[in-house]
Amino acid sequence: MSQLGKQSIQLDKPVYINGSASVVGTKEGEGPLGLLFDMVGEDDMFGCQSWEEAESSLQKDAVYLALQKAGKKPEDMRYIFAGDLLGQSIATSFGLMNYQIPLLGVYGACSTCGESLTLGSMAVAGGFADRVVCVTSSHFASAEKEFRFPLAYGNQRPLSASWTVTGSGAFVLGAQKEETTRARITGFTVGKIVDYGLKDSMNMGACMAPAAAATIAQNLEDFGYEPEEYDKIITGDLGSVGQKVMLDLLREKGYDIADRHMDCGIEIYDAESQDTHAGGSGCGCSAVTLSAYILKQLEEGNWKKVLFVPTGALLSKTSYNEGQSVPGIAHGLILEIPDELG
Numbered sequence: 045m046s047q048l049g050k051q052s053i054q055l056d057k058p059v060y061i062n063g064s065a066s067v068v069g070t071k072e073g074e075g076p077l078g079l080l081f082d083m084v085g086e087d088d089m090f091g092c093q094s095w096e097e098a099e100s101s102l103q104k105d106a107v108y109l110a111l112q113k114a115g116k117k118p119e120d121m122r123y124i125f126a127g128d129l130l131g132q133s134i135a136t137s138f139g140l141m142n143y144q145i146p147l148l149g150v151y152g153a154c155s156t157c158g159e160s161l162t163l164g165s166m167a168v169a170g171g172f173a174d175r176v177v178c179v180t181s182s183h184f185a186s187a188e189k190e191f192r193f194p195l196a197y198g199n200q201r202p203l204s205a206s207w208t209v210t211g212s213g214a215f216v217l218g219a220q221k222e223e224t225t226r227a228r229i230t231g232f233t234v235g236k237i238v239d240y241g242l243k244d245s246m247n248m249g250a251c252m253a254p255a256a257a258a259t260i261a262q263n264l265e266d267f268g269y270e271p272e273e274y275d276k277i278i279t280g281d282l283g284s285v286g287q288k289v290m291l292d293l294l295r296e297k298g299y300d301i302a303d304r305h306m307d308c309g310i311e312i313y314d315a316e317s318q319d320t321h322a323g324g325s326g327c328g329c330s331a332v333t334l335s336a337y338i339l340k341q342l343e344e345g346n347w348k349k350v351l352f353v354p355t356g357a358l359l360s361k362t363s364y365n366e367g368q369s370v371p372g373i374a375h376g377l378i379l380e381i382p383d384e385l386g
Contacts, residue, residue: 045169045180049266051233051259058228058380059165059184062175062218063114064339066332067106069184075313080336081211082109088185088210096130099183100139102212102328103128107143107179110214114224115119118143120373121216125160127151128181129327130190135181145177146367151155153356154179154252156237157213157331158375162232164217165377174219182326191245191361204247204284206309206325207318213331214367221382226339231378235261237358239371245364249286249309249322252355255372256282257293259353275347278338280330280354280374281309283323308333308354330354342381352377361376 048054073084080381083105088100090105092098103126111117124143128135129149136149152159160178167173217229238255245251247321256279264271271277282290287307294301309323334352342348355374364370 050256051236051262052231052266054231054267055165055169055229057169058230059168060218060225061112061215061220061227061229061339062222062224063116063216064226064335065106065109065113066213066335067102067109067212068332071318072209072312072332075318077312077333077337080340081332095183096134097138099109099128099130099181099186099202100136102181102183103135103179106212106214107140107177108172108215110177114216116216118145121145121175121177123148124169125150125164126179127156127160129153129187129297133356135186146204152236152375154325154327154329155354155373155375156327157334157358158352158354161215161229161377162234162375165229165232168217168219177216179212179214180327180331182208182328183210184208184239187326201246201321203321204249204285206248206281206322207313207320208326209271209312209324209329209332210231211328211332213328215335225382227382228380229344229377230380231261231267233266233376234373235259236343237371237373237374239369241369243367243369245359245370247285248325248357248370249283249368250289251357252372252374253282253286253289254293255374256323256353256355257290257297259374259376260301260351261294261299263296269306273352274304274349276304276306276350277301278306278308278350278352281323281325282307282355283309283325285322298312308381311337324379342379345381349378350379352379
């Protein structure tokens with residue numbers, strides 16, 4: 045690995061995504077990407093007694109499917125990097141304990157997919173693990189209960205609000221290319237906490253947009269790239285409101301990425317028919333979109349190189365109720381087609 049610029053790392057030898065899986069809820073299965081997900085629940089309880097237990101089930105199933113598709117067993121994995129949105133990461137601990145894979149819990153709010161893949165890549169590239177699993181999840185009902193209002197309250201959501209994705213994405217990373225390889229990770233830019241003083245938890249897209257703009261700009265600066273180096277620059281869950289803010293902030297920095305920007309929160313739902321307001325959010329949003337859609341485009345050669353930038357809003361019930369602002373963070377990973385470019 046080589047340190048690059050202020051915040052980035054370029055991998056001298058790539059880390060390979062050798063398998064992945066996506067498990068989602070009913071609403072996600074009815075969206076534009078519905079046919080691409082590996083598993084769609086018949087109902088969002090997933091046969092469990094609570095929303096939190098259902099989210100744990102999402103992670104358990106996603107890891108099982110990812111390992112199966114990679115042709116691996118739990119004992120083949122050195123570590124698992126995992127996290128979620130709930131207090132003490134209970135969806136992760138209760139969902140993954142039976143795998144008995146050494147766990148490194150991570151938290152980056154909705155950027156957790158990017159953080160886990162970054163740390164997993166560091167472990168593999170540094171020679172500390174041959175193979176690792178990275179997984180994260182979110183659940184609409186458990187997130188509403190954790191951060192906003194119980195569903196029975198029936199509160200009205202403003203148009204700037206996003207809909208937390210019920211889903212989990214899992215990824216098997218390895219040091220060697222295999223027949224199941226879906227993409228290569230060739231570098232990453234670790235994000236900083238960025239706080240513009242916004243306090244509206246019902247407009248998290250705007251809260252996260254400055255962090256996304258900062259990470260994208262830093263990635264381009266550190267690697268010496270113009271936006272055209274990437275077929276797509278993909279953010280996690282800014283939604284329609286945050287997308288506009290981020291594009292404006294990047295134009296102020298001298299970068300116009302409007303012609304190649306995509307947001308997972310916009311792609312996962314149908315804005316006209318599904319009534320999700322600003323779009324999708326949650327740890328599961330970028331994770332399941334990466335597994336089901338983005339990696340598929342790289343596998344098929346439709347895109348050769350993308351910058352994947354999951355975004356997170358760093359708040360809790362306590363910080364919000366105490367009048368604190370909502371800082372954001374975003375981590376960027378460079379993903380390329382499975383084979384070297386000719």
